[in-house]
Amino acid sequence: MGMRLQPRCLQLDSVLQTVSVLEAVIRRSFGPDGGQVLFTRDTGQTLLTRHGTRILTALRVEHPLARMVVECVRRHSSVTGDGSKTFVLLLASLLREIQKHTRKARQEGAGAKRLAEALLAFGLDELSDVITVAVAPHGSSLSDPHTPGQTDTHTLCRLLSAFLHTRISPTHAEIISQLTCELLSHWSCHGDFINEHFPALHTAVSGFPIGCSRLLEGQVIHADFSTPLPLRDHRPIRALAVTEPLEPSLLIDGTVLELGGANREIESVCVRLGRRLDSVCVILQHLGVSLLLSSVRQSEAFLAAVGRYGVCVLECVCEDDLTLFSVLKDRGRPHSLVVCGLTEGQTEQSVCAVRDALHMLHTTWGPKHRTRATERTARTDVMEPCVISVGGTFEFLLHHTLLQRKHGQTHSVTHSHTHTLSHTDMHTLSHTDTHTLSHTDMHTLSHIDTHTPSHTDTHTQSNADTHTLSHLDNPAVSGMLAEALLSVPRQIYSHNPRHYLEAHAHTLSCMRNHGNSTDLPEISAVLAADGSNMVQADTGSGSGSGSGVKEVTVWSSSGSSSGVESVSCKYQLILAVLQCLRSLLSVDTVLHANTSHTLSHACQREEEEGD
């Protein structure tokens, strides 16, 4: 009763349609030309974002498959803090490849699900090796070549700057990334500490332009003085943190005070009360305390009493501040970040971006980092914290390597060139295809299914049988992945296809040079700030660094150095997309049940976590 079966044959098309709609939304804020998304909460709050996960959750899609995708994106981005927009692009493009392939080879029985499983198996077993061999040598290490174990600050800044460019307005990314770099350098630690204490380390101020953001020395405590600080000479100030009221109320609710008899009159009680306050003050004075940080509200009498002893009090100091304050004493000179913005929405966007940037750094740094989702793979530990230039370099390199695997080592460069060109044409086709999916489609889509899904086989990870699948004799798999990867740079250069070709050609030529030379130049296909491509490879200047990796600095025309992105984040992204793809395609039917309390509860919870 109350169930409706959807025809199975529509499965792949409908999945693709759903994902394409999400892709169409995401595309507005993707890449160097992407813009902001303004969204209002149900509370009426107006917020800004370029964060893929936030955009997707704000949509509140109803289609069960779309929700599944949103959930996958959310989970991926909560692990790495990065790549949520690329996730959707890649997913849509992989689905298109699968669709193409199944149409072409219907008689061979290459089902979409089987292909997805083969892709995942390939990703889990071989992708890591491919990346390590083919892509990583073209990148540069994040650790300082001169002092191993230390982070190279310059590369770090480029990494941060590139990340923030994808998340806040490009005109503001510069200043925020600069401040974040300074913050990291002041703390001179691997970001974990800042990551952990970030809520207490930043202050958002609205009403000023973003340019007024700055780094303040010291810790900012987010509370007002209840009794102001008496101005003294520049002596060190002793502070005491308290977590409970120092003058308890005389009569707590539910207690009875008995009056009568000796020493039990109300006056003596009052006198005792006064004496007790005085003794607290004397103790404070004895300890030399002149600043009291209290996490709770103190009584008025107490405030007045300590005020007389020259102690100033901050009440209702938040937990994060107090925790940071208590661990700070053995850590040099702290610095905290003041983020300004015109509105609350803007400051929140910047704060959110910095938080995710720290998260992303954490992922990049941590070679031992394992997540539940990638437990079986566990191949990330072979990868050094390695970064590579932005602008599609990673995708181009991987694309090419995968194609070479497909066609064997005799693959010629000229061949790949023609290959690329033909694909560009195809791209324009698919591009217009998705463009027609405007938000009206989204609307219709969201109304197809008005009930929560009764069952979706969502999070089953690759199980044993995928492993046994013989994917090696299926060159289609790496070919499909290779083609799909190109959708990312295509979107980056979408406003000027010529730049796309230039960047691709450039990367290829660098790759060829790399094969011949002993040097390992860092390849960059960099998009300059203006959108005009400043593809340059430094082959002449020979400031070889210790590790033998020649640092190539490409200066974009605006004078800022080009950005880099983390290879391990990219790898994890591809894996997450492949997993999501597999789970999407293993669903064959959506059943609509009328009553499903337990499940809708679970969904509700997930959604709340997602917010």
Added chain:
Amino acid sequence: MSRVTKKASSVCTDSPLSMSEVCQKMTLMRQILTSCFGPNGRLKQVHNNVGGHVLTTSTSTSLLQAVSSSEPLLKLITASILNHLSRFSDCGLYTGILCFSLIDHVQKSGLRPSVAIKINKQLLEVCTSFLNQEDCGCKVNVDFNSCQSLVTLARSVISSKPACVLTEGEQQHISTLAVHAFLLTVPCGDTPGSPDRVRLGKTVTVSIEGQFVLDSAVFPGLLVNVPDMQLHPTDSERTRRGPGPFRLALFTVSLSGDLSEFGEGSLEVHSGAPDPEDLILDELLKLGEQAVTDQVEVFMCQRVIHPVLQHYLRRHGVLVVERLGIALIEPIVQMTGAQAVALYQTPIPPEAYGQVKGCCVRTVGSREMLHLLPPREPAPAVCTMVLCHRNDTMLNELKAVCQRAEHVLRLTLRDPVALLGGGCTETHMAAYISNKGTTEAAKAALSLGVSQSQYLLGLNGFCSSLEAVALALVHDGETGLVDLSYAHHWSVPQGEAIHSGTVPQGEAIHSGTVPQGEAIHSGTVAQGEAIHSGTVAQGEAIHSGTVPQGEAIHSGTVAQGEAIHSGTVPQGEAVQRGDGDEVPATCGCGLVERSARPGLEWTPLNTRYPSRSAPLVVGKDTPPQLRVLDSFTAKLNALQVAVEMANLVLDIRYVIQDVN
């Protein structure tokens, strides 16, 4: 079990700026803000659909708080203006007009948003560095040795709020009071203990309805509202007594003797034990006794004082004031140096006493108030401003305006500079940017990675937006002109303009079509330059410049004799050499006087004259009396906020509205 509610999907809007509905709303908002701007701005009455209070205002804070839009883009802009106002209290309308104007110009120019954003950002940097230059032509130093510039600054704020309904004399009076109050709150000499930090005092505002504005006054010290019955005969006697200083005790704890002060629990009293309330009263009386022995002469409490204690104190000649309210406690502490006592069970510590020099009863309007005089001269930074006005609405507006003025004056302590008002800063800056941008277009375009024509288009929009702000000052059909030497703003009254016949010329060029026909009709087309001075004695010099095709200059048919037009060239120059009566004696801010600088030439605002040399800086050796000054700090921030906001709005590609 919690209720499971289904969430509806969000409503999405793709590229909101291209939707006519959004654009209409933005245009409406822009019109509202523009029409409120300046001293001649129009008032707005805001009332909601269920009746109730009608708000009459033209100030941005009240207006934007009262008018809320469901459109997310407008919400964003409104919120950013209000945030700016909460920090700087001034230039809210300016921010809004500039922001909307920038958005409008970018949309009209057809530039890609990402390109326009880059150009705007770069031009903003040019503007801020220009304003921060030492020799910036639209900046004047605030001289603290004379009140002149401070009063001008205050009057500019006050006169730009027409909802206060003040005459010129009243404006001057209120401005003087605002400066007086401000000066009283700046402490003199070194603050003990911290030579590098100054704590500003407080101005307490008392508003009285139904009196003349000119009755408003500023008093050093505090005026405390005391109900009639509290001013006991003995108190009046006390107030008459000779000069102080008097000792003052201040309590924040309630001295009513109620047991409820103790907490939420219950009391159990054994039979035969004395009544706790009596015991508490005894405590209170002990306190009173101590006050009397310590020669306290003024006894004040934030809350209620037990009548018995009041009576006791009065009998001993102590002036008793209760129910002060929390707002007055801090000013009293600051003025008298007393420490507020929050416990009555222990004796009053001697250091908690404060001092007043004296107190007297002042009749302010219909009210009798107790005036506490500050203990020392110079007064330590607390004063009271009594504001009077005829009715409640105007009074509220006046009160808000005086607070703005105080804030603006305080901002000068940080940056002792002010900007020229009356639209002159905007026109001057536009001319500077236009000149600098045009000469350095190639370089700037290259560094931004845009084409030179894109850059010039963006530059043009930016300058027009700045001039649009100056133009927004004009409401009564005047024509806004800008002079070609100093690029200051001049507004020509409507009536005279028609009379003299030169302004239709300007308007014609503004709209661009009508005289063209006439010009062709006249037939006196000359190759190259044709200059004609007709029958008018002064002679209008016609300046046609570099137009290659030739100029159609028409003289015969128009009675006034002059109709100048360069028809075929879109960037026609309409320059008038003004010694006609139509141009006022000074520019908008009053810095440039026509009589002192002969040979000035004018052109209507927002016409596209070809690039010209950088505007001259008026020498400030003998500055004439400036009429209007604007806060430097507030306007600088407003400029940044407006440009950033415009950039932000242009950058928004998608709107997602949660409808749950």
